[in-house]
Amino acid sequence: MINHSNENTLMDDANSPEINTKLMGKVSSDFLKVADHLKESSYQIRKREFSKYPVFVVSEKEVELGAMLFQPSDFKTVYYYRASYFEHFLEAGMIGEESRELFIENYKDPDEYCCLFVIDGEFAGFIYLPYPIDSNE
Numbered sequence: 001m002i003n004h005s006n007e008n009t010l011m012d013d014a015n016s017p018e019i020n021t022k023l024m025g026k027v028s029s030d031f032l033k034v035a036d037h038l039k040e041s042s043y044q045i046r047k048r049e050f051s052k053y054p055v056f057v058v059s060e061k062e063v064e065l066g067a068m069l070f071q072p073s074d075f076k077t078v079y080y081y082r083a084s085y086f087e088h089f090l091e092a093g094m095i096g097e098e099s100r101e102l103f104i105e106n107y108k109d110p111d112e113y114c115c116l117f118v119i120d121g122e123f124a125g126f127i128y129l130p131y132p133i134d135s136n137e
Contacts, residue, residue, distance in 0.1 A: 024127070026078060027058065027118055031129050033075045035114065039131050041069060041083050042110050051085030053107050055126075058082075059119040065092070084117070 031038075038056055045054040057066045058079045066084030070077065086103060089095040095103055107115065113128045 023118075023120060023123060027116065027120070027127060028129060030058075030077045030079050031114065031116070032132065033077050034070055034081055035129075035131050037070070037075075038081065038114050042114065045083065045085060046110060051087055052110075053086035053104070053115070054110055055084045055086060055089060055115045055117050056081055057084055057119070058116045060121070061119075063119060065117075079120075089117075 041056070042054040045051055055066075056069070057063060058081055060079060062080055063082070066082035066088065068080070069083050070081040072078060072080065086095070086107070090097065090100065108128045113130050116127045116129060118125060118127050
């Protein structure tokens with residue numbers, strides 16, 4: 001799902017073609033370094049009933065959106081990682097009330113996928129990445 005020109009409406013296109021392969025590769029390789037920690041954070045957000053819809057803010061520069069989880073120096077990542085959730089995006093006006101149902105309808109299983117809000121250069125949007133399969137399971 002990507003914000004488009006009407007900032008309060010979301011398009012139904014998770015992992016949109018607007019996301020170039022170079023950016024997806026950069027986000028994916030960085031994500032692998034912290035995926036286990038994000039999966040645990042997602043579980044804790046849901047278990048403690050903050051939200052059923054965790055969203056992790058991933059940005060090249062520090063932003064004031066969500067709670068800081070990791071800085072690039074923590075895991076030698078390119079990005080900063082912050083924990084947030086759907087309701088916070090609603091409250092901040094980043095997702096319009098009219099897009100509530102669309103977001104929930106398109107939200108992927110949080111046990112299998114990580115919902116990232118990526119801010120990288122000119123791109124700002126939602127990306128869902130599958131958690132790596134644990135070989136110990």
